[in-house]
Each structure stands twice: as structure tokens, then as C-alpha cells.
Amino acid sequence: MVWRWLGIVLLPMLIFGWGTAVRAEPKAPDVLVKEIADEVIERLKQKPIQSDEDMNEWLVYVEERVLPHFNFERMTMLAVGPAWRQATPEQRKRLTEEFKTLLVRTYASALREYRNEKLEFRPLRMAPGDKTVRVSSYFIRPGGEPISVDYMMELRGDSWKVFDVVVAGVSLVTSYRSTFGQEIQAKGIDGLIQMLAQKNARGETLPADAAAQG
Secondary structure: OHHHHHHHHOHHHOOHHHHHHOOOOOOOHHHHHHHHHHHHHHHHHHOOOOOHHHHHHHHHHHHHHOHHHEOHHHHHHHHHHHHHHHOOHHHHHHHHHHHHHHHHHHHHHHHHHOOOOEEEEOOOOOOOOOOEEEEEEEEEOOOOOOEEEEEEEEEEOOEEEEEEEEEOOEEOOHHHHHHHHHHHHHHHHHHHHHHHHHHHHHOOOOOHHHHHHO
8 A cells, every 4th residue: 555655755854944944935845845855865875774773763853854844733633533623722732742653653664665766746836825735746666656645735934834645645644534533432532542642652653544455
């Protein structure tokens, strides 16, 4: 299933910090993604994940470079669905923290799959003043069919942030919604928080729906 390539399709997101930290003006989102993709892939070639020590280094790297450039609260809201409105501020905070941990570990673990894949980008369709854009690309695998990859991004303040990635028409964050909804229906929002905490404690990564198809 395409989710086993999660780490690769998210490669351009790793060093958004490098682009925003040294530039006064934010670049167009597609230009930014294109520029940094080559840099990230080169780093991965030089430092592939081959051991637990390598994984720990990548987790630290992801924490430093990725987290400030994703809107995890919006991602969690999309994953939880309508039940998000029922959650208290404290429950929303805990849900976001646990979901963020799950996504970061899933992402870092998936980087093990890198095998010289490439990303090609389509022209950006963006009107002046747009605050939300879809950066469309396709993922080229040696010996395999291309896979469409869309980065959903929003302008918050003076920087672009990612709030979803759509792979082959499937949303990363909403792929969790069915599992989350079942848990909420059975055990409530606190039950979902507990389930996520347990998954993180066990080091689990992919959502149940994705793992079943992987």
C-alpha cells in the first residue's frame, strides 16, 4: 500500500525550517518544496537509517525540523472528525500531543524505505491572496507506477504550514478517522487518548486501516 512510502513522500517537509529561517519573505510553497527536496534526499543518502541509533538521530532531527512547520492541531481535528467539537480544551491538547507523537514516529520509521525515489512537481494553481493551496506532485518509484502526492498547505502568519498529505487520493489524517471514531463511540474521547498513548508507548506507527493494506 502507498502508506509504506510515507517517509519518502514527506521528504520535502523535513527542512522547511531551513528555508524560512534564512529568508525574510516566504517563497511560493511549490518553489520552497522543490528547493529543499534535493537537500533532504541527499542527507538521507548520506545518513540512511540502518540501526536504532540512526533512528534516534532521525527522530531528534524530525523534532527539530518538522514540528514547527506542521499545523498538528488542525491535523488532529481532521483525524478526529465531528467529535473534536465535543472535546474540552485539555482533551484537545492531549489528543494533539499523542497524535503528533504517532505521526512523527510513523514518518521517521517510513524513511527506512528510501530507495532512490524521486518527486516531480506539477505547476502550482494559486491565485493572489490564497491562504490555502495544494502543491501537487507525483512520486516516481523505480520499476513501479507513479503515485500522486498532494501537499495541503496553509499560510499562517509569514510561513506556510502543512495540515495534510494526500497520497493516491487518500488523506493521511482522515485515514485515521474510522479507527478514531470507533474508539470514541466505544470509550469516549478519553478512551481515544488512552489508545493513542498506548500505541505510542508500544512504538506503533501506521494507522490500522493502512497497516491492513500495506
